[in-house]
Amino acid sequence: MDQDGNEKASQPLTAPTESTDRVQLRRGAATNARKQFERTKSSTSLQGLTTSGGIGKRALERSTSASSFAASGLLRGNKGRGHSKIGASLGLKKDLISNDDHDLLQEGVAPTIPSPSTDAELWANEEGLRIVIDVLRILSRAFGLLSLSKFSEAAVEFESLPYEHLQSGWVQCQLGKCRVEMVNFEMAENHFRRARELDPSLHRDMEMYSTCLWHLKKETMLSTLAKELKDSNHNSPQAWVALGNAYNLRRDSDQALKCFQRAVQLNDRFAYAHTLAGHEYTDLEEYDKAQAEFRMAMSIDPRHYFAWFGMGVIYDKMGKNDLALIHFREAHRLNPSSSVVLYRVGTSQEKMSRTTEALRTYEEAIVLDPSNVVARFAKAKVQVNMGQLEEALKELDGILLISPNEANVFLLQGKVFQKMGNKELALKHFTWALTVDSKSSHTIRALIEKVDQSTDNVGERYEVKVDTDL
Template sequence: MSPGHLQTTQTYAASQLRMLIYYNLDNNLHQNALFFAGRLHALEPQNPDAVHLLSLCHLRLGEARAAFDYSKEKAMKGGHLGCSYVFAQACLDLQRYSEGIAALEKSRKIWSSKNNFNKHSETSRRHLPDASVVYSTMGKLWRAQGDLKKAAECQAEALKLNPFMWDAFTGLCDTGVGPLLIQNVFKMTPQLASMYEAVPDENLLDMPTQNMPPYGGKASMMTPGNDPFNSAPVRTAGDPGLNHGGSNLLSRLNAPSSRTVEWETPGVGSEDMDEDIIMGEPSSNSSMTEPPQAPIRKSRVVTSSIQEQDIPRMRQITTRTKKTWSSEATDPSEPSRGLPLPTNHKRNISGHTAQSVASVNSDNSAPQRRSVRLFNQIRPSSSRSAAPVPSDSEARAKKDAKKPRIGIAQGRSTSTVGRVVSGNRKHEPIDRDYKEAPRHTGVLGNALSSHSRRPIQQNTKAGLQVEGLQWLLDLFKTIGIGYYELSRHQPHDALAAFDSIPIEQRDTPWVLAQRAKALYQQHNYVDAEEAFSRLRVMAPSRMQDMEIYSTVLWHLRKPTDLSYLAHVLIDDDRLAPEAWCALGNAFALEREHDRAVNCFARATQLNPRFAYAWTLQGLEHVENEEFNKAVHAYRSAITVDPRQFQGWYGLGQVFERSGKYLVAEKHYRKAAEINPTNPLLLVCVGSVLEKQKKNKSALEQYAAACNMDPRNRMTRQARFKKARVLQKLRQYDEALVELEILKEMTPKEPNVHFLLGKNYKLLGERQLALKHFTMAMDLDPKSSSYVKEHLDAVAEDEDYDFSDD
């Protein structure tokens, strides 16, 4: 074999290897894909596409280190987006965050103008990320590195480009930025709606934009100012909007569109940009080093109208055929997509065959051909005669004769309007209710180039697409409000939002888990347990949020249920940190604190970024009075997640027990700032203030806690402490009001009756004081000696100062 022929053969072999790699990736056969990617990389070791596919296969297999090593060289040069993106994801797994950010920044000129929204379907999709995906990944890298401001800015940019970038939204909520107007995130914009009007059936037709010829001389479907997402100039690392000098982080979500960018147009200066392809469709564009695809069969010379050139076949949504896209692409009866069709063959002047109106109406179940639908979109409605249109091939005519299809009335009003190149004619009745279109060089080209005609069918499809999009936006807005309020520790508002979701969406594991966590935040442990129990029935294999469920059972003091839950979770997945947290809570409930510490340490070993596991470990160290270890665990929790208020609370608790009241107050206040609806945190702030003899400041904290949820037991404790401080401030009448409220809420609480007795004594009500002291002694016999001392003082009418007790 000659060297030239061998090179050509290897070129076509590389094309087939790419097809095999995508085939196996699509079918989740990652080992197969990795094997073929290794063969491709051996054939083309310098091709960045081959490097990208090899590193991608390693990443899909969970081999982040191998993906990092293979993609590093190409990624750090910034010339191939796929390598940069895989490298960044590997850096996220390997905790090498700065390197991942640097790689994405170097390839900014490639991805800054890409937007693949509405270009993915069951049969075709892009295999390279667009700007919204890259921004979301950069946000994760910045957050992991500890820069929450830059993380929030990147996530806001991702949402600006694509309101359905859900992980960017949840990340933005979790960083604690605000206020965030959810209605401005999930809203229909004119630019978003115009996208469906421009191509009303893009997902259903699977029409790739890079394969579409420039009909009517248009290079893009979008017009200046019509870009639905990319409304800001291309940002660089020095842009103050993406750095600490930015003005308003979330204002960009509402900024008007101002940039004129084509969706598939590379950024300025991106001469070496790698071309994206459509997975599931043959690509007419290849990279600089990628050869053209090998022909599988000998092509026949065919003649076809331009309407058949770039319109893939549509399948029914609910069924699948055995034929794949590759077989359709190489069908000898169909012209190659993306290639210009020959126009110098013999044609006759007869039109396409057509069926009657009755036939069209009766065959609703059969899938309608795209060419038919596209022609119907521009079909006139006032004439019954039409000029002839260029003919189809003989192969297509024979193929269409074997299966029923909806015809297109394009020919003249004769009884024989079928035509083929060979001259063989097929006699079919025509549809006289259809008008004949004027003669064009391309029906689809005329449809896209004519701005004066708005077909009814196109408007209907575009309207339905927009209505479906609006329904999704409304649903995500409601869910988003619930998640946002939950992240701000506003459980009441979160529950209201989740309860307003349609019932079919509400009874799903994710929504049910969020409702359970909202009930847990309300300290409504009974209802939270019920919600988590339903979640376990609905999704028994779910591990996420099970650590919260175990904490709910710990609060309810249900050792049997908690032990069973931990046993089941450990059996399901011994490598899940949530399972070890549940087991640790089970040991903690049995007061086996050392074993609980070991379980929580195992959880943090499995996932060092699991902040809640660090918090639980700190609690057990406090129980063991190992305060230095507790401080380390709590500080690890707030390092991983600065919004982990339990970590700040735990540090305050340790410092308070160590007598460092000023430092404890600082940490308690930080926890209360993160979670402003938890009365326990305000009570803790008031407690350390009271110990510092700052009674008036402590009274303010207790009063604020009393205004929170009255069902919370900490609210009752706040009211008790408030009454005690009022007594210290000699405001006996105000203290009596608070104590009477407490007596109604907890009539059998001995401390309330004891404090009432003291207050009545200070008010000079001797009989009432004796009454409540006696009730306190009866309710708590263990404290009888202490209460009896005060009781005797009242009985002897001694001048005893009760206000300082």
């Protein structure tokens, strides 16, 4: 070879590219240089490569460590055959390298391959997965029952959760919702209060907490809850619902309606807010607007039984008993565990002169909730009209055990005794009614005088006395 060729062979060589397995030397390079380069390329070339792709100043040395050679290849992104074989033999794939291993590679240290898991570790992992699956199974079953309005069964499922999951804000709220629908407001309050203790920033389901406090007539606690929710998040629809319930408890329907409308503005898919607004319109006797709100709630949630119940109340006030019965029955179908809804089914049947059906419906409502005083009183009235006087007296005595200061119960008892010819007991019960409800004294005194005038002994007149010991 000429001198010019030898000088070109002594110049630095260009690093091999990723697309070629053999490196092309410049034209005129020495044959021995070509052979030497090809012989050392597959085993030692990457030891001398710099980050820019050229051969460094350090002398080329044959790698004595397959792992360091593979690590070097991975660092420089080279995809040659030699690197692929060694990388595959070590199980080092680029996609499976963690961040910690990548840091080790950058430092020139080969990553450690994890040792196989022991039987104890595998058993512990399986046990953990089994616990997670059991918890998810209970939650899914409980939430499904809650969605189907099977509140007592849902409460049992939620209470079967492990303690650490049971004592969470979300689960306590679900239990509170179940208790509200079961008309157990005292237990519902305990669950919601516990949820607030576990998660003070909680807003979801707080509208049901406010409804629970509304039923318990706890005005101070309801106002405090509304203020805390509103201060926490001024744009929370649940906060405005709570504030609306607080105004409603103060008999301020106008302000309550404004709060419910504000909740709807913040979340137009909030079915419960639409329903509460509909009930406020019903109290204000704006039935067209009330129906619009109820229909909107039903379109958002077709299973929202409270909206169907509200539509039934409107038709009942309008004297359309057949339509009221249809909506009350649909509400009962959606929530078969509600004694209040079933009672309204009975009132519609009674107004349509379907007395026997109404009596049976009242009995079913009492079975659902024996403490439903309104349903028991309605049943007693039907029994009186049907001539079942003894059965009516037993039902009225049962009501007095639950609520001993019901003037209407004493009045109905007096009428029953009057029909049975026992004027002395009739006058006594009318007097007790007057003691309990002095506001209705005019009506009660008229009944007493009617009984007194029909007394056989003209000289004996019953003197009305107010028993202050009751």
